[in-house]
Amino acid sequence: MSTSYKDTLNLPRTDFPMKANLVAREPELLKYWEETDIYGQIQAAREDAPLFVLHDGPPFANGDVHMGTALNKILKDTVVKSKTMAGFKAPYLPGWDCHGLPIEFKVVKQDRGLSPVEVRRRSEELARKFIDVQRRQFKRLGVFGDWEHPYLTLAPAYEAEVLRAFGRLVDKGLVYQSKKPVYWSTGARTALAEAEVEYQEEDAPAIYVKFLLSSGPLAGKASIVIWTTTPWTLPANLAVAVNPGFGYRAQAYQNPHTGARETLVLANALAEEFCRATGYTLEAPTDADDDRSGAFLGTELEGWIYQHPFLGREGRVILGEFVTMDAGTGCVHIAPGHGNEDYVVGRRYGLPVLSPVDDDGRYTEECGVPELVGQYVFDANPRIIEMLRSSGALAFAGTLHHTYPHCWRSKVPIIFRAVEQFFIRMDDLRPEALRAVDDVRWLPPWGRNRIYGTVENRPDWCISRQRTWGVPLPAFYDEAGQPILRRDWIDQVADVVAEHGTNVWFDPLDQTIANALKLPPGTTRRNDTLDVWIDSGVSWLAVTDKMLGVTGQADLYLEATDQHRGWFQSSLIMSVALEGRSPYKECLTHGFVVDAVTRKKESKSDQTHNDPSAAAPAEGQTAATPKAKEKEKTYAKPRTAEHFVALHGADVVRLWVASVNHTDEVPFGEQMFTRLSETYRRLRNTLRILLGNTADFDLAQHTVSPEEFTFVDRWIMHRLQEVVATCREAYAAFEFHRVYHTLNQFCAVDLSSLYVDITKDRMYCDRPDSPRRRATQTVMHHVFDALCRLLAPLCPFTSEEAWNYSNHGTSVHLELFPARDERHVEIGLGAGVDELLGLRALISQAVEAARQEKKVGNALEAEVTLHVADEGLRARLAALDAELEEFFILSDLKITEGAEGAEAPTTVSLRPTSYKRCERCWRHRFAVGTMADHPTLCERCADVVAGQ
RNA sequence: GGGCCUGUAGCUCAGUUGGUUAGAGCAUGCGCUUGAUAAGCGCAGGGUCAUAGGUUCGAGUCCUAUCAGGCCCA
Numbered sequence A: 001m002s003t004s005y006k007d008t009l010n011l012p013r014t015d016f017p018m019k020a021n022l023v024a025r026e027p028e029l030l031k032y033w034e035e036t037d038i039y040g041q042i043q044a045a046r047e048d049a050p051l052f053v054l055h056d057g058p059p060f061a062n063g064d065v066h067m068g069t070a071l072n073k074i075l076k077d078t079v080v081k082s083k084t085m086a087g088f089k090a091p092y093l094p095g096w097d098c099h100g101l102p103i104e105f106k107v108v109k110q111d112r113g114l115s116p117v118e119v120r121r122r123s124e125e126l127a128r129k130f131i132d133v134q135r136r137q138f139k140r141l142g143v144f145g146d147w148e149h150p151y152l153t154l155a156p157a158y159e160a161e162v163l164r165a166f167g168r169l170v171d172k173g174l175v176y177q178s179k180k181p182v183y184w185s186t187g188a189r190t191a192l193a194e195a196e197v198e199y200q201e202e203d204a205p206a207i208y209v210k211f212l213l214s215s216g217p218l219a220g221k222a223s224i225v226i227w228t229t230t231p232w233t234l235p236a237n238l239a240v241a242v243n244p245g246f247g248y249r250a251q252a253y254q255n256p257h258t259g260a261r262e263t264l265v266l267a268n269a270l271a272e273e274f275c276r277a278t279g280y281t282l283e284a285p286t287d288a289d290d291d292r293s294g295a296f297l298g299t300e301l302e303g304w305i306y307q308h309p310f311l312g313r314e315g316r317v318i319l320g321e322f323v324t325m326d327a328g329t330g331c332v333h334i335a336p337g338h339g340n341e342d343y344v345v346g347r348r349y350g351l352p353v354l355s356p357v358d359d360d361g362r363y364t365e366e367c368g369v370p371e372l373v374g375q376y377v378f379d380a381n382p383r384i385i386e387m388l389r390s391s392g393a394l395a396f397a398g399t400l401h402h403t404y405p406h407c408w409r410s411k412v413p414i415i416f417r418a419v420e421q422f423f424i425r426m427d428d429l430r431p432e433a434l435r436a437v438d439d440v441r442w443l444p445p446w447g448r449n450r451i452y453g454t455v456e457n458r459p460d461w462c463i464s465r466q467r468t469w470g471v472p473l474p475a476f477y478d479e480a481g482q483p484i485l486r487r488d489w490i491d492q493v494a495d496v497v498a499e500h501g502t503n504v505w506f507d508p509l510d511q512t513i514a515n516a517l518k519l520p521p522g523t524t525r526r527n528d529t530l531d532v533w534i535d536s537g538v539s540w541l542a543v544t545d546k547m548l549g550v551t552g553q554a555d556l557y558l559e560a561t562d563q564h565r566g567w568f569q570s571s572l573i574m575s576v577a578l579e580g581r582s583p584y585k586e587c588l589t590h591g592f593v594v595d596a597v598t599r600k601k602e603s604k605s606d607q608t609h610n611d612p613s614a615a616a617p618a619e620g621q622t623a624a625t626p627k628a629k630e631k632e633k634t635y636a637k638p639r640t641a642e643h644f645v646a647l648h649g650a651d652v653v654r655l656w657v658a659s660v661n662h663t664d665e666v667p668f669g670e671q672m673f674t675r676l677s678e679t680y681r682r683l684r685n686t687l688r689i690l691l692g693n694t695a696d697f698d699l700a701q702h703t704v705s706p707e708e709f710t711f712v713d714r715w716i717m718h719r720l721q722e723v724v725a726t727c728r729e730a731y732a733a734f735e736f737h738r739v740y741h742t743l744n745q746f747c748a749v750d751l752s753s754l755y756v757d758i759t760k761d762r763m764y765c766d767r768p769d770s771p772r773r774r775a776t777q778t779v780m781h782h783v784f785d786a787l788c789r790l791l792a793p794l795c796p797f798t799s800e801e802a803w804n805y806s807n808h809g810t811s812v813h814l815e816l817f818p819a820r821d822e823r824h825v826e827i828g829l830g831a832g833v834d835e836l837l838g839l840r841a842l843i844s845q846a847v848e849a850a851r852q853e854k855k856v857g858n859a860l861e862a863e864v865t866l867h868v869a870d871e872g873l874r875a876r877l878a879a880l881d882a883e884l885e886e887f888f889i890l891s892d893l894k895i896t897e898g899a900e901g902a903e904a905p906t907t908v909s910l911r912p913t914s915y916k917r918c919e920r921c922w923r924h925r926f927a928v929g930t931m932a933d934h935p936t937l938c939e940r941c942a943d944v945v946a947g948q
Numbered sequence B: 001g002g003g004c005c006u007g008u009a010g011c012u013c014a015g016u017u018g019g020u021u022a023g024a025g026c027a028u029g030c031g032c033u034u035g036a037u038a039a040g041c042g043c044a045g046g047g048u049c050a051u052a053g054g055u056u057c058g059a060g061u062c063c064u065a066u067c068a069g070g071c072c073c074a
Helices: A002-006 A022-035 A038-045 A067-085 A101-110 A116-140 A156-171 A231-236 A268-278 A340-348 A377-391 A430-437 A447-457 A487-500 A512-517 A532-537 A539-545 A567-579 A626-635 A641-648 A650-659 A670-693 A711-732 A736-758 A760-765 A771-791 A796-805 A829-852 A871-880 A882-888 A939-947
Strands: A175-185 A190-192 A197-212 A223-228 A239-242 A247-254 A261-267 A295-297 A305-307 A314-319 A331-334 A394-407 A415-424 A441-443 A554-560 A584-590 A593-595 A666-668 A862-868 A892-897 A906-912
Touching: A022 A038, A022 A116, A022 A641, A022 A650, A022 A796, A067 A116, A067 A554, A067 A584, A067 A593, A067 A641, A067 A650, A101 A116, A116 A641, A156 A175, A156 A487, A156 A532, A156 A539, A156 A567, A175 A340, A197 A231, A197 A268, A197 A305, A197 A377, A223 A231, A223 A331, A231 A377, A239 A340, A247 A268, A261 A268, A261 A331, A268 A394, A314 A331, A331 A340, A377 A394, A430 A447, A430 A567, A441 A447, A447 A567, A487 A512, A532 A539, A532 A567, A539 A567, A554 A567, A567 A584, A641 A650, A641 A670, A650 A670, A650 A736, A650 A796, A670 A736, A670 A771, A670 A796, A711 A736, A711 A771, A711 A829, A711 A882, A736 A760, A736 A771, A760 A771, A760 A939, A771 A796, A829 A862, A829 A871, A829 A882, A829 A906, A862 A871, A871 A882, A871 A892, A882 A892
Parallel strands: A223 A261, A239 A314, A441 A584, A554 A584, A593 A666, A862 A892
Antiparallel strands: A175 A190, A175 A415, A197 A223, A197 A394, A239 A331, A247 A261, A247 A295, A305 A314, A862 A906
């Protein structure tokens, strides 16, 4: 009997599967998109729409796509998809950063002694291999774009643009040549990058040296003491640095060898250590010593002059924040040609960059000591110590066991040596660059302060690299070895490169360039390359202008926070130099991926760009610290996007991106996916029930006009307008987690536990074409439609799949977002429903209590009485009439005045209903038992069954 | 060590110009349902808003310090 009545119901019907099986289904959708050229269709459909250009920051073509890279790409895609659906033409041209050390290093490590051209050939091969890998992985994530025509920094046309841009910088007088210290391998006769340096343990001389002061209050009376492990750099000593904030003291000591009394200046904090190490002892002050003038703050020492211990020149005391009290004397020997900090502080004080050492590590004439010229610097250490001893400048000579950088190839100890480099003059650009910073809208707003600080403090930009895998630095050299930078020549090189690629530069026998430029005989070129940040720093020019045909700024750049100092800055500087403005209007940053449990960083490979120093795990000195070791450990974790896509599907990975506030660090962990899968299922099942409930609904035939909507229908349409407005705003503000939470909330609460639950009775039990059932179907159709569109940028696969089940025929990604429809907005409706939900909660609690007492099994078996003291509320409830029972999903609801002595203005009482249960709709109704033909049915169900 | 940030229930997020018992979803526990069923519904528990001071009639919200974490420098 009951089963036969079940057959008279309109239960939901749909083929849209409950089980997503994304891992299998997504590739089918990808194929569908590929075959129908969805990206091309979208661009064509937005032909005349206003333009929105998100310019892709090129990831480094090296390795798999990790979660950090995936985060970045998914965010970009969500921006592009949401802008498209907001009515913009939003082309997306992906790119790759191809040049640079990490690739070259891989190639060179595999096979040594390759010619530059061969290194470049293999580097390109490697880069292209990873471009293919990453392209496949990005596409698998559902990212739409012009994947068949990406921009590559290794493309000849792109390289030519880089060269032309450089030529314009030269033309503007922004490029100059100067010396700068680099890691230098005397064994390989080449500059090294950080990654090419190995740290090995060894014993080094560690000496204390006295520099006699020749000016200041202690002139001629005292010496300032330095400590160094590289005596060979002393011929290049030009200064002594002290920390401005620390205390120093001039005190009398007894020399342990001569017994003489000497006044020495060193840091207070290290005087004791000095005595312990050297055997010097502190002497009691005598009348001759003016003890009150013996103590100094570091700043007071600035400008004092001292006599170089074995050269006929003087040096001066300068200030350096980098001076620590870890070791030594707190007074640091400065040779600007032999150390990076030395170089930086030396520039600040206008010191020359003295580096009297040749390619083989032998002293040149410039060292000033004839007997040292031609000697290998490390061999000269004993001789220098001897010179110091004989001149009385040596306080102590010992040895130190430490780790020291060595060449990874030739294994010889490396030296810091100044070589000629090219620079971009920052001071000429800075004011304009800072102004440009304030023309950009930074998201989040503190990004402005970050980049402002880096631009403000950035020293001149060293743009030359002694590398092979890059765009050649188009400088020529005359017979005397003097560099020639000419824009007309550079432009001609660019023309040659556009046609032949850059290899013609690196093949020493190739005459293409010489012939094309008609170079004077004796003119030579070298193998220096341009800093890769120049490559990517002009992408706005090469891509936005040349490839997309868009003149003007990109609307948006979107990268991780490390790019404030990286790509955002290099692009800004290049654009300011060439165009006098920022290349982007808005700049959005996201955080790094961190482990959800430990809050520690996930992987070092998340970087979008190739920062050579960060490209490989730190080794040597820094790796000795526990923190660095930890970093190294996390580095090895298999966190590829492919891994998680294969496990959960791309839409769930994308849901992860959508669920978090990406402006902070982005938490990530396996457990998060369990929860996200739950959310995903909720979204999917909501779409499914809407589809199931509208299976017999034909939009053209069955649409019901809003005037005929019932109360719940009006309410959910009202809610939908709020959801639409919130989501559109959140998308526009790039706050995708607000979209995620809004949609999740809407599906879980408003739809699933309220609207769909409430309307089940009419959907299943009414006549198929009852007006209120058709009204609800009309509403559900609208809700489904809006939900699919709003969800499309977050879950492109699932929304497309669902969209296809609703007979639309086309792709959801060609559609626009729903617009907020004011006709469905009803002031006060929300508050009214909130009031009802409050009562609903009271009823549920009462039912729950009755259930525990075994009075009733469920709400439909109860007679519920609402005791309402407030007359206005009673009137509002009465106005809803039968819809109230439906809203509360009750069989038998009565409303009376407030009960005597009630604790609250509204209370609920409850007992088993006296009505019998309708066998078809399961509600307990007064009429059950009174229907002659159907004694077990209520009047509505009897009527429906009779009509069939 | 410096610069720029972050820190609200187990998880992800809301908390409007400082103003009633700090909210939601998920997860957890206990039930109901078996007509969204590898689904659906209800109820319940769970937070000294990182910590410590301060300003205020009143602070998750403002200030200071500390701790933890991130990026970039050193």
